[in-house]
Amino acid sequence: MVAPSLKLQDLIEEIRGAKTQAQEREVIQKECAHIRASFRDGDPVHRHRQLAKLLYVHMLGYPAHFGQMECLKLIASSRFTDKRVGYLGAMLLLDERHDAHLLITNSIKNDLSQGIQPVQGLALCTLSTMGSAEMCRDLAPEVEKLLLQPSPYVRKKAILTAVHMIRKVPELSSVFLPPCVHLLHERHHGILLGTITLITELCERSPAALRHFRKVVPQLVQILRTLVTTGYSTEHSISGVSDPFLQVQILRLLRILGRNHEESSETMNDLLAQVATNTDTSRNAGNAVLFETVLTIMDIRSAAGLRVLAVNILGRFLLNSDRNIRYVALTSLLRLVQSDHSAVQRHRPTVVDCLQETDASLSRRALELSLALVNSSNVRAMMQELQAFLESCPPDLRADCASGILLAAERFAPTKRWHIDTILHVLTTAGTHVRDDAVANLTQLIGGAQELHAYSVRRLYNALAEDISQQPLVQVAAWCIGEYGDLLLEGNCEEIEPLQVDEEEVLALLEKVLQSHMSLPATRGYALTALMKLSTRLQGDNNRIRQVVSIYKSCLDVELQQRAVEYDTLFRKYDHMRAAILEKMPLVERDGAQADEEAKESKAAAQLSEAVPAPTEPQASQLLDLLDLLDGASGDAQHPPPLDPSPGGALVYLLDLPCAPPPPAPIPDLKVFEREGVQLNLSFIRPPENPALLLITATATNSSEGDVTDFICQAAVPKSLQLQMQAPSGNTVPARGGLPITQLFRILNPNKAPVRLKLRLTYNHFHQSVQEIFEVNNLPVESWQ
Amino acid sequence: MSLGNIRQGKLRLQKWYLATSDKERKKMVRELMQVVLARKPKMCSFLEWRDLKVVYKRYASLYFCCAIEGQDNELITLELIHRYVELLDKYFGSVCELDIIFNFEKAYFILDEFLMGGDVQDTSKKSVLKAIEQADLLQEEDESPRSVLEEMGLA
Numbered sequence: 001m002v003a004p005s006l007k008l009q010d011l012i013e014e015i016r017g018a019k020t021q022a023q024e025r026e027v028i029q030k031e032c033a034h035i036r037a038s039f040r041d042g043d044p045v046h047r048h049r050q051l052a053k054l055l056y057v058h059m060l061g062y063p064a065h066f067g068q069m070e071c072l073k074l075i076a077s078s079r080f081t082d083k084r085v086g087y088l089g090a091m092l093l094l095d096e097r098h099d100a101h102l103l104i105t106n107s108i109k110n111d112l113s114q115g116i117q118p119v120q121g122l123a124l125c126t127l128s129t130m131g132s133a134e135m136c137r138d139l140a141p142e143v144e145k146l147l148l149q150p151s152p153y154v155r156k157k158a159i160l161t162a163v164h165m166i167r168k169v170p171e172l173s174s175v176f177l178p179p180c181v182h183l184l185h186e187r188h189h190g191i192l193l194g195t196i197t198l199i200t201e202l203c204e205r206s207p208a209a210l211r212h213f214r215k216v217v218p219q220l221v222q223i224l225r226t227l228v229t230t231g232y233s234t235e236h237s238i239s240g241v242s243d244p245f246l247q248v249q250i251l252r253l254l255r256i257l258g259r260n261h262e263e264s265s266e267t268m269n270d271l272l273a274q275v276a277t278n279t280d281t282s283r284n285a286g287n288a289v290l291f292e293t294v295l296t297i298m299d300i301r302s303a304a305g306l307r308v309l310a311v312n313i314l315g316r317f318l319l320n321s322d323r324n325i326r327y328v329a330l331t332s333l334l335r336l337v338q339s340d341h342s343a344v345q346r347h348r349p350t351v352v353d354c355l356q357e358t359d360a361s362l363s364r365r366a367l368e369l370s371l372a373l374v375n376s377s378n379v380r381a382m383m384q385e386l387q388a389f390l391e392s393c394p395p396d397l398r399a400d401c402a403s404g405i406l407l408a409a410e411r412f413a414p415t416k417r418w419h420i421d422t423i424l425h426v427l428t429t430a431g432t433h434v435r436d437d438a439v440a441n442l443t444q445l446i447g448g449a450q451e452l453h454a455y456s457v458r459r460l461y462n463a464l465a466e467d468i469s470q471q472p473l474v475q476v477a478a479w480c481i482g483e484y485g486d487l488l489l490e491g492n493c494e495e496i497e498p499l500q501v502d503e504e505e506v507l508a509l510l511e512k513v514l515q516s517h518m519s520l521p522a523t524r525g526y527a528l529t530a531l532m533k534l535s536t537r538l539q540g541d542n543n544r545i546r547q548v549v550s551i552y553k554s555c556l557d558v559e560l561q562q563r564a565v566e567y568d569t570l571f572r573k574y575d576h577m578r579a580a581i582l583e584k585m586p587l588v589e590r591d592g593a594q595a596d597e598e599a600k601e602s603k604a605a606a607q608l609s610e611a612v613p614a615p616t617e618p619q620a621s622q623l624l625d626l627l628d629l630l631d632g633a634s635g636d637a638q639h640p641p642p643l644d645p646s647p648g649g650a651l652v653y654l655l656d657l658p659c660a661p662p663p664p665a666p667i668p669d670l671k672v673f674e675r676e677g678v679q680l681n682l683s684f685i686r687p688p689e690n691p692a693l694l695l696i697t698a699t700a701t702n703s704s705e706g707d708v709t710d711f712i713c714q715a716a717v718p719k720s721l722q723l724q725m726q727a728p729s730g731n732t733v734p735a736r737g738g739l740p741i742t743q744l745f746r747i748l749n750p751n752k753a754p755v756r757l758k759l760r761l762t763y764n765h766f767h768q769s770v771q772e773i774f775e776v777n778n779l780p781v782e783s784w785q
Numbered sequence: 786m787s788l789g790n791i792r793q794g795k796l797r798l799q800k801w802y803l804a805t806s807d808k809e810r811k812k813m814v815r816e817l818m819q820v821v822l823a824r825k826p827k828m829c830s831f832l833e834w835r836d837l838k839v840v841y842k843r844y845a846s847l848y849f850c851c852a853i854e855g856q857d858n859e860l861i862t863l864e865l866i867h868r869y870v871e872l873l874d875k876y877f878g879s880v881c882e883l884d885i886i887f888n889f890e891k892a893y894f895i896l897d898e899f900l901m902g903g904d905v906q907d908t909s910k911k912s913v914l915k916a917i918e919q920a921d922l923l924q925e926e927d928e929s930p931r932s933v934l935e936e937m938g939l940a
Binding site for chain 1: 798804827829833858861863886887893894897901906909910916919927
């Protein structure tokens with residue numbers, strides 16, 4: 001007893017009537033049960049309707065595998081209705097991974113040969129949608145026969161089926177290649193279109209086929225020319241453009257045939273120019289053809305003039321009000337910017353305008369293209385635009401924009417100052433989005449531009465005073481203030497407004513950075529080191545700095561703690577070396593190979609503890625040098641004095657360096673002056689990488705009962721030497737072994753001439769002013785040889 | 786190329802020209818729906834998804850999406866989508882979403898007369914519609930003698 005089954009539309013109605021997902025599931029499960037029962041009972045009459053319903057629920061996401069065999073049965077039926085639904089089912093439910101799919105091969109074979117066109121159509125369509133390689137091999141002969149049938153309806157489908165077959169079974173190319181040339185003579189658009197698609201597929205798969213089909217280039221040119229010139233037929237035109245689908249397909253094939261082939265390219269030149277200039281551009285259909293033309297021109301060996309024409313078409317596209325057109329223009333120009341740079345440059349202003357696009361995918365492409373268009377002559381103008389863009393661009397483009405600007409700046413900066421300004425601006429605007437090496441790059445850049453030190457430190461100071469949240473900026477600013485703090489306090493710099501800063505303000509700012517919860521550990525490292533450096537740059541006493549350093553000795557951050565301990569030790573036990581250690585960095589090479597330990601320390605906060613195992617770390621070995629120097633010079637102890645134990649303990653590490661290179665022999669200290677408990681001592685360092693350089697640290701100590709105040713030391717050297725004196729650490733030496741004054745002399749002695757010094761000391765002691773002038777001729781030989 | 790209609794996340798039609806598992810297809814459809822539905826009105830009709838380009842156009846409550854390969858022409862794909870909609874419109878007479886819902890198999894039949902394996906079969910609207918008409922006629926001839934009795938359950 002066959003229960004009346006729901007009609008398809010009624011089922012759909014019912015499903016849509018369900019108020020909840022659960023209800024829907026219920027309806028569907030109930031119906032599927034009926035359908036299964038119906039399939040089991042083998043009801044041929046309603047089978048097509050049952051399958052149709054099943055296909056509907058399948059589309060909603062429900063399982064329908066039990067309908068697969070039913071598809072087979074329906075396809076095998078003689079009723080057209082059955083076949084229609086059966087083939088649809090096969091396309092939706094069966095594919096080459098199911099064993100069942102092979103079973104329809106026979107039915108397809110029968111249907112292909114029985115001569116009813118709609119049926120043949122169904123079979124071909126199914127074959128081209130889900131035909132597996134096996135099926136294709138089996139049915140190739142049938143399809144081949146149909147290629148030659150008179151009916152265009154069947155032929156056009158057979159041709160496209162052949163395309164699919166070749167994709168699945170490339171060897172079938174040999175079967176389907178021969179008919180092509182003949183098919184090209186057809187006038188039916190569908191057949192032509194299919195044939196061109198087939199030829200394209202053949203050429204893409206086989207270089208031999210490609211060579212073979214080059215000979216039809218003239219014919220293709222003719223077909224396209226006819227399309228374009230003779231008045232359109234209403235049947236195939238869209239918006240006044242003759243069969244744009246066919247035009248595009250022909251152009252695509254021409255592209256493949258003309259690529260890397262002079263002769264073919266030449267044959268198409270005129271036609272391409274014609275299409276490029278005559279196609280109606282008011283609607284999308286025409287622009288689609290124009291676009292394909294441009295793609296073809298750019299890919300073949302076309303004449304230079306034609307290439308420029310193509311780029312100009314893209315440039316015009318950029319001005320089109322339709323954003324889809326602008327999109328394809330930007331994408332294409334991006335592909336061409338390397339090969340046709342000057343042609344694309346002409347459209348730079350329009351490209352820059354596109355930065356303002358509201359659609360992110362367009363503005364992103366405009367950004368990429370803009371960056372690609374920057375060169376040495378337009379860099380200033382472009383950077384202005386790009387920086388303006390950076391300020392307002394959507395967040396997901398920020399990082400790319402920032403790094404793009406920095407890269408372009410590096411390549412094309414007209415002046416160092418401009419470069420510094422640009423990086424500064426990027427750090428201020430988009431600091432959180434820059435890459436990690438931006439900080440290192442900027443410090444190197446600034447370091448290497450001596451004439452801009454004052455300028456840089458002032459600008460950075462101002463920027464930092466305004467905002468301490470942008471980490472890269474804070475890091476660079478801290479570094480700069482540490483290095484050039486003295487220049488900051490000098491007060492005048494031509495290039496920017498005079499800035500009155502006092503020492504306390506500077507220290508306060510660095511302390512603020514240190515304490516801020518916004519500061520990353522690396523940033524705090526920078527700040528602490530900067531503070532330490534300022535101890536030799538500033539005029540005032542160092543109590544504040546010492547205090548801060550002292551506080552951080554117990555900081556929870558191990559890195560900071562370690563630094564603080566080291567710095568504190570530097571104050572307390574190695575004070576006479578402090579100036580040398582903290583002196584300004586020498587101008588670095590762009591590759592940054594300079595071995596100044598300060599440079600290493602600043603640049604990589606975390607490297608200090610990791611520096612140990614690396615035997616080539618110059619920083620470590622230099623420190624080792626100094627401490628060994630201490631050893632030899634003071635003779636106080638046979639090994640370096642014990643240091644504060646700390647969990648960091650890297651100072652101990654450094655001393656234990658197993659594989660550090662043997663340090664050069666230390667130069668003994670020299671006492672050059674003594675008067676009533678006031679002593680002046682000279683210690684010497686000759687950096688191994690720079691044999692012409694001699695660093696002398698003059699240390700003034702006071703073991704008497706009276707303070708020394710207003711202490712000034714001046715020095716002179718013979719003419720063959722160059723002397724540079726740094727600011728002293730102070731001008732007071734308190735009584736009874738109070739904090740000494742240290743001062744660094746840098747002497748350049750390229751000729752290795754014997755070093756002699758003339759020193760003049762003036763100071764107040766025991767309420768008397770003292771002046772002493774004397775020569776120092778007995779400097780150790782190692783200091784200059 | 787695959788074509789799907791979506792409205793508030795309901796799929797009305799999907800055509801796959803590449804063999805993929807049901808599970809994989811479901812995943813792709815879900816993903817694609819999310820991406821397309823997230824688009825704002827002022828955005829262009831093209832987006833990049835996985836390693837494909839997707840061309841989509843909204844007609845009333847339906848999105849028509851077409852995934853194409855790198856070297857395919859986006860602008861002509863828009864024409865392709867439009868042509869399909871025109872065919873539906875001609876066939877159903879001012880087509881609306883409900884037509885496609887209740888006659889989904891017809892929507893497929895029409896698509897299969899227009900595209901094959903992802904390529905255009907015929908660029909003449911007239912020709913495609915005529916073919917469907919003929920197939921419909923053939924179907925009617927098949928069905929008419931028996932249907933009444935069957936409906937009544939008297940086989």
